[in-house]
Amino acid sequence: xxxxxxxxxxxxGTNQMKSSIxxxxxxxxxxxxxxxxxxxxxxIPKKMNLxxxxxxxxxxxxxxxxxxxxxxxxDGPYYPTLRLLHMYPNIMSxxxxxxxxxxxxxxxxxxxxxxxxxxxARLPEDVIDSDTxxxxxxxxxxxxxxIGQTKMSTDEIKTVNKGIGVDNVHYLNDGLWRIxx
Numbered sequence: 751x752x753x754x755x756x757x758x759x760x761x762x763g764t765n766q767m768k769s770s771i772x773x774x775x776x777x778x779x780x781x782x783x784x785x786x787x788x789x790x791x792x793x794i795p796k797k798m799n800l801x802x803x804x805x806x807x808x809x810x811x812x813x814x815x816x817x818x819x820x821x822x823x824x825d826g827p828y829y830p831t832l833r834l835l836h837m838y839p840n841i842m843s844x845x846x847x848x849x850x851x852x853x854x855x856x857x858x859x860x861x862x863x864x865x866x867x868x869x870x871a872r873l874p875e876d877v878i879d880s881d882t883x884x885x886x887x888x889x890x891x892x893x894x895x896x897i898g899q900t901k902m903s904t905d906e907i908k909t910v911n912k913g914i915g916v917d918n919v920h921y922l923n924d925g926l927w928r929i930x931x
Contacts, residue, residue: 751807751809751823751919751920752920752924752925752926752927753858753924753925754925755805755924755925755926755929756925757925757929757930759806760805760806760807760809760925761803761804761805762804762805762806763803763804764801764802764803764804765801765802765804766799766800766801767799767800767801767802767812771802772794772800775794775812775820775828776790776794778827778828779820779828782827782828782883783830783841783842783883785840785841785842786838786841789838789841793819793834793838794819798814799814799815800812800813800814800819801813801814801815803818807823808823808824809821809822809823810822810823811926812828817831817833818831818833818926818929819831819834820834821920821926826899827883827899829883829897829919829920830842830897831897831920831926831927832894832895832896832897832920832921832922832926832927833927835885835894835897836893836894839885839893839894842883842884842885842897843874843878843882843883843884843885844874844884844885844886844887844894845861845866845871845872845873845874845878845884845885845886845887845898845904845916846866846870846871846872846873846886846887846888846889847861847865847866847870847871847886847887847888847889848865848868848869848870848871848889849870849888849889849890850865850868850870851865851871851888852888852889852891852895855886855888855895855896855918855921856895856896856921856922856923858918858921858924859918860898860901860914860915860916860917860918861886861896861898861914861915861916861918862913862914862915863907863910863911863912863913863914863915864911864912865915866907866915866916867907867908867911870889870890871889873904873907873908874904877903877904877905878900878903878904879900879903880900880901880902880903880906881899881900881901882899882900883897883898883899883919884897884898884899884900884916885897886898886916886918886921895921895922896918896919896920896921896922897919897920897921898916898917898918898919899916899917899919900915900916900917901913901914901915901916901917902915
């Protein structure tokens with residue numbers, strides 16, 4: 751999604767966000783990510799001036815004065831940016847890939863099921879449904895290296911063990927990571 755993203759070429763316009771839209775986005779975030787509720791007022795304070803930045807390919811960024819906080823494509827869910835996820839690592843469900851998948855994930859590749867079920871990888875104990883946003887961690891690393899959306903549930907990933915398990919939406923050093931607003 752952000753592989754060749756450039757703020758000079760891909761940003762269409764930026765608008766100040768109304769407080770009613772800000773409240774609606776907060777409630778959507780709490781609904782999508784229940785673990786974000788204790789931190790939501792730290793992430794988006796009441797008096798903060800947020801901006802909505804519309805980009806090409808129907809991408810919408812929600813940003814503070816200095817950096818993007820969340821993004822979404824079309825009518826999909828809001829995803830936190832990796833910078834925000836590094837500050838609040840427990841707001842999303844986590845999956846872990848093995849060491850062999852790291853270089854592929856960092857180049858924008860989707861995460862294959864064998865990379866999530868091998869000995870170095872880890873799937874959560876509780877079941878994650880398909881089309882759920884997840885943070886992607888690497889074996890032996892402290893911070894998330896990508897954010898993705900599951901293509902199948904974790905039970906299906908374990909049983910099928912073939913094909914794409916998680917779509918890579920945003921990864922370290924992609925266009926969104928390097929954006930300057």
